[in-house]
Amino acid sequence: MARAVTNRRKTITTAAAWFIAFLIFFPILWTVLTSFKTEATAIADPPVFVAFEWTTENYGTVMERSNYFRHFMNSVVISIGSTVLGLIIAIPAAWSMAFVPAKRTKDVLMWMLSTKMLPPVGVLVPIYLIFRDTGLLDTRTGLVIVLTLINLPIIIWMLYTYFKEIPNDILEAARMDGASLRSEILYVLTPMALPGIASTLLLNIILAWNEAFWTLNLTAAKAAPLTAFIASYSSPEGLFYAKLSAASTMAIAPILIMGWFSQKQLVRGLTFGAVK
Amino acid sequence: MATKASRSAARLMISPAVLLLLGWMIIPLSLTLYFSFLRYNLLMPGMEEWAGLANYRFFLSDPAFFSALWNTLLLVGGILLITIVGGVLLALLIDQPMWGQGIVRVLVIAPFFVMPTVSALVWKNMFMNPVSGLFAHAAKAVGLQPFDFLAHAPLMSIILIVSWQWLPFATLILLTALQSLDSEQLEAAEMDGANFPNRFVFMILPHLARAITVVILIQTIFLLSIFAEILVTTNGGPGTASTNLTFLVYAESLLRFDVGTGSAGGVVAIILANIVAIFLMRMIGKNLDT
Amino acid sequence: ETLTIATVNNGDMIRMQGLTDDFTSKNPDIEVEWVTLEENVLRQRVTTDIATKGGQYDVMTIGTYEVPIWAKQGWLVSLNDLPAEYDIDDLLPAIRGGLTVDGELYAAPFYGESSMVMYRTDLMEAAGLEMPEAPTWDFIKEAAAAMTDKDNEIFGICLRGKAGWGENMAFLTAMSNSFGAKWFDMEWKPQFDSEAWANTLNFYLDLMNNYGPPGSSNNGFNENLALFQQGKCGMWIDATVAASFVTGADSTVADKVGFALAPDNGLGKRGNWLWAWSLAIPAGSQKIDAAKKFVAWATSKEYLELVASNEGWANVPPGTRTSLYENPEYAEVPFAKMTLDSINSADPTNPAVDEVPYVGVQFVAIPEFQGVATAVGQQFSAALAGQMSAEDALAAAQQLTEREMMKAGYIK
Amino acid sequence: MGRITLDKVSKSFGEVNVIPPLDLTIEEGEFVVFVGPSGCGKSTLLRLIAGLEDVSSGQIRIDGNDATSVSPAKRGLAMVFQSYALYPHMSVRKNIAFPLRMAGLDQAEQDRRVKAAADVLNLTDYLERRPGQLSGGQRQRVAIGRAIVREPAAFLFDEPLSNLDAALRVGMRLEISELHNRLTTTMIYVTHDQVEAMTMADKIVVLQAGVIEQVGSPLELYRTPRNVFVAGFIGSPKMNLIDGAEAAKHGATTIGVRPEHIGVSPTEGTWKGTVGVSEHLGSDTFFHVHDTGLAEAMTVRAGGEVNLHHGDTVWLTPEADKIHRFDKDGLRIA
Amino acid sequence: MGRITLDKVSKSFGEVNVIPPLDLTIEEGEFVVFVGPSGCGKSTLLRLIAGLEDVSSGQIRIDGNDATSVSPAKRGLAMVFQSYALYPHMSVRKNIAFPLRMAGLDQAEQDRRVKAAADVLNLTDYLERRPGQLSGGQRQRVAIGRAIVREPAAFLFDEPLSNLDAALRVGMRLEISELHNRLTTTMIYVTHDQVEAMTMADKIVVLQAGVIEQVGSPLELYRTPRNVFVAGFIGSPKMNLIDGAEAAKHGATTIGVRPEHIGVSPTEGTWKGTVGVSEHLGSDTFFHVHDTGLAEAMTVRAGGEVNLHHGDTVWLTPEADKIHRFDKDGLRIA
């Protein structure tokens, strides 16, 4: 019901917003542009923006050097796997907290969140030893387990806030209609909370995709995701801006594209109960 | 609601999550605690012996400890400040009617998807490098001496990089909160004679309080353990100018392979993190309940 | 069988990855998985793994520093039984010595290196100077001053400044040897309060502040290499392996590079180090035989020839085999002789002017070293960044080294 | 089918005793309305019957069988919620079919019953829509449809019309009444709108603070309220209640006269007062008369054509046989 | 103070023409109610007056001054929103004081005025509470309080009671009427509840699709609706509208008789029909009579004591002088 906005004002806001958005986006754009340059053009002074000879040779070099596809698949499996597993554990938990609140519910939730504050470096050695003894080192399973545990609190919290917005009445109606607990969650709660679940899924895929400590320290070759792929570029020899850019672009492109496509979902769901 | 049947069902359904997290917390934690009382260097296996509080004494007396503590606070505080102030302003801007709002949003959200390692590498090499970085080129183009970010303002540079990554997150949450502000409330304030700055101070900011708390909570959780960005850009230096607690613990346990001291550091970090946690939870609890 | 091989992301190693097919075609039953990581990350990963017996890797790339320490722990598989055609005796004695503990070879050198001066012949000429084969530090300073032209972004000298025991401390430790300094006296007492160290650090800071590039406190080997390749450095004192890169295709100054021995101060020691990136097999590996085959292949004479035939002699991994330096074709390579001379002039068992209780040129072969040296490196890096004075940096270094040595029980 | 008996049923939430032990019998086929002020425990009572809350003590019998610890799904009751509680992600058809699906009926039977319900409720054209695309009244009907298909022993309604606007409320009220006439299933209906209670109920249960104040037919309650609370609660506008001397004259502590039982005249009558706000509805006019010395304001209903203005003096005359008398405990004096 | 004139004011949202050019004068001190079906433009018109929307053309004058492009804050009007639009993070006191604070009044003056407003509205005990801790009626009063303190030239109300329950609505209705009597400030009140319109207004403006159908006092509209739309819209229950032969007998296309103007008898009368649902309110009974051959159902109001049952045959007799006649364009035939 906002008042009609004058075109002049709209033009000014548009210009300002586009300018700032461009600034924020620029590092990524620059990386992508650089990935198509030769090493010499990449460091040229003054820098060239688009008027250079585009080449894809950097991508070739990078592909040749490491098995991008395997890293990529590992990233996909690990991030999706851990998120889905997390959801499976979190949905019942969030149901309990949202619909059968007890005095302790809030404390339990806060305690769960506080487990996320443990500095991972502090517990790397114990975890490494446990993983060694259980044969989980360098396995996707191992990483899925760790990332599930790491992201579980956030997943539970997000779901909890979405579930709380679902009127209790509807679940009770289902109960009156003869639905068992399982049907209630499966046929009523989950579909209703779908937008929330979707954005939880997305956010946690992103977090898992970008997790760089455990994925790097608990894998060697077989299960190493893209974070490990990029780690081999952190300081290569000689001129490397273009190759670094190519590798970076390849590491972030999948998640960036996914993020863009699901942007609406993600934004809509990103509230953490902050909006009321 | 709540019948006996549903309460027991609830207990059953929450238990997997609780048990898992409890295990995830207690098992490594107790091992860490145990190690922290040992003289335990990875490079000298078989020489573990009880060390009492020696590891703690050693870690806490490290001159780097206090600067790490201070750096951690600066880092978290600085990033929170930038992302929240920037996020509020950006959210206000994006919320205005404009052409191509969708695209603007897509551009603004992008840094959030970038891996910390990648963003640190890109910023360090392609922007902040004092010889061939873009900032250096820009400085030279306007006749200034290039500024050596990572050597002369290491902490500030890291704050900048991490803020860039988290700004979208803050902006998005604040934007959704902003959009939930009842437009009638703003109109009422307008009728009551409040101009824009007044509306911002008296209506918008209080309305955003809750969202801001959430941003603080979530970001703090992640920011307390910033690591990759430091490792890639400055390695904690120069000196200990950009060493935070996490990095210090890392240095102890994985550079020196002194697991004993590292574990003691880990325990200290966990205690400090929990102090922050309790403080935050209090704040959040208050703000989220209403 | 699949071998998991941890390597550092150096050019030579990456080249080896590209040549894997040669190995797998000769050994069809073996597959190879590469884990390529940046040096520090690699070191941390493999050390954690081997110390906890994680068993994730079958072949590890480690350096001269780790080999004696790890071998003493019994973590490595002895390589004395490599097949005869491998010709162990062909390995350069200095390099081989560093990888041998109690008569057993525990790692096969992939490439060996020392450090030396690389300089721009054109700039030297323009400055009217001539680089002697064995320069002194004073000459280096004079030349740096003469070559520096900051307006055109030419910096007289590029040196490592990035904190790390394998980065600035490798250089500074080697340099300090030539200034008569040392890490510890015979009682394991740290020596950063000595005048020799003060001279070393002050000279270094003076050189870098006046003639070095901006941001040098973050420059390691790779950053300096990039600078040199861009033509921004007049001189660069660093690893001998860099020679093939600065004269290689990526370099804008490939045909204008000259080489000299690392500088000295007339005290009998040069400021050069000795290092070999080597392949070792962790004792916990399940695939020792296959791993040995791989190690033998990668460090063999045939591998050198393979590289030579593919990429030319200049790109062969240097510094490991006597036969390479006897090869007339390799002698054509401009830096071949200088590399060999540099390697031969380093003496790990007797690194300093004075007598010391430790071995290692640019390191001290005790487990605590990497931690201490990295912390010290941070202090020196801070001094280079201008955040603290040389005195403060040395005092801090002295204090923290004492703390660490006390904790480790070397001194009471 | 549909006889519900509550036997000493009580409910407390922690310390708070919301419903003290209470007996109530609902006969088969009856339309029973629970009324009472907000917070008096109407919803709680309904939810106890539905099984959505456990009773703290007592027994609930449905058709003679003890249902106290039977799960909601098994009690054979259907409930219509105030918020409708439709499943927003399902089409109307799926919403209505949901209880049948849960009961495991086959598809053909489900379709048959949904169709029958949709016919009854005029929903046939909307079966493929989502609840979000329906108007308030249509949603209400879907909620009823979902209840009907189960052929329950009784329907429970919790303020089903309170979210509708006035005009629609009237219409839906009629529809529910007609439905009851047709199905003759027991219905228990919660509301705090006494017009709804009056027009729909066979039997009204008036609750206050969890206690039953009176049970009876609408006209019984209107004509012979058992106590002051019921007298004030039933009837719109509210009965005028008068204490003090005027009440004593009639031998009571309190007397009550309904607005429609007071005559008004500009010239003569029993009580004198001044006209305050007058509300002209066209058909009727309600005068609020002040300064009578009886109560703060007396409400009087007059015809649409009576012309009196703010500040006019008027005389009021109660119809003698329509005066209700209450003793000091508030109980009716017969 | 408070004369508002709209001169050929129109409003379109993009292509959609919501309000065609329209003239309207609101006199000082009048209580004007805008009624009309949902979406007819009531809120839009109010917001144009408030300045929260720009007019597309035309002029708005307040007390003779052109206010068309004056900002909302400067027009000296106060608005009470349907959602109350209270500031949730401020106490009641701060809410009410907000406009004064914005106007830069000193603290003492603010306190004085807040106290005065709180007294008038019975809010004194709640001044320190947050809006979230208040009941619906109290919130409504706070919103009014915030409007009062500004001493505006006119009050604008946009369906201020629609979020309250029936009983409260009646109470608040009276309070607002009394407030108007006391302050005698111009009030413009939007509602779609015609009981509110009838009881509160000095002047009702009936809108349909942005067009003014009739302006007049409540009783004018009740007695002489200008057209079929107004006839059907004003009065509750709705007027019975009859087309066809029966209307032709009266020389009209449509005739209308209000439920309260029809006599009912079990034995004789003009129209014969069958009783459907009957709604007993105690004071009155509404019968829905079917099968009259005139309209689907005729609504008839009878006294509380009339006893007729579902299915009974009845005779209806309209009061001859209360029959409204409309021509084929729906306009009243005088």
Ligand SMILES: Nc1ncnc2c1ncn2[C@@H]1O[C@H](COP(=O)(O)OP(=O)(O)OP(=O)(O)O)[C@@H](O)[C@H]1O
């Ligand atoms: N889960 C609960 N925990 C504690 N108290 C409750 C709970 N549910 C209801 N109550 C209390 O029980 C009392 C009765 O509530 P109930 O909802 O039955 O009232 P109601 O008559 O339906 O009111 P309304 O007309 O407002 O719907 C209220 O005082 C309420 O505060």
Ligand SMILES: Nc1ncnc2c1ncn2[C@@H]1O[C@H](COP(=O)(O)OP(=O)(O)OP(=O)(O)O)[C@@H](O)[C@H]1O
């Ligand atoms: N900002 C807008 N943009 C486009 N159309 C609008 C806008 N605001 C209102 N309308 C349209 O204008 C018409 C009148 O709306 P308005 O809100 O004034 O109706 P109303 O009479 O207040 O209805 P209600 O009784 O439902 O509040 C509606 O058809 C509505 O859809």
Ligand SMILES: [Mg+2]
């Ligand atoms: Mg209720």
Ligand SMILES: [Mg+2]
């Ligand atoms: Mg409206």
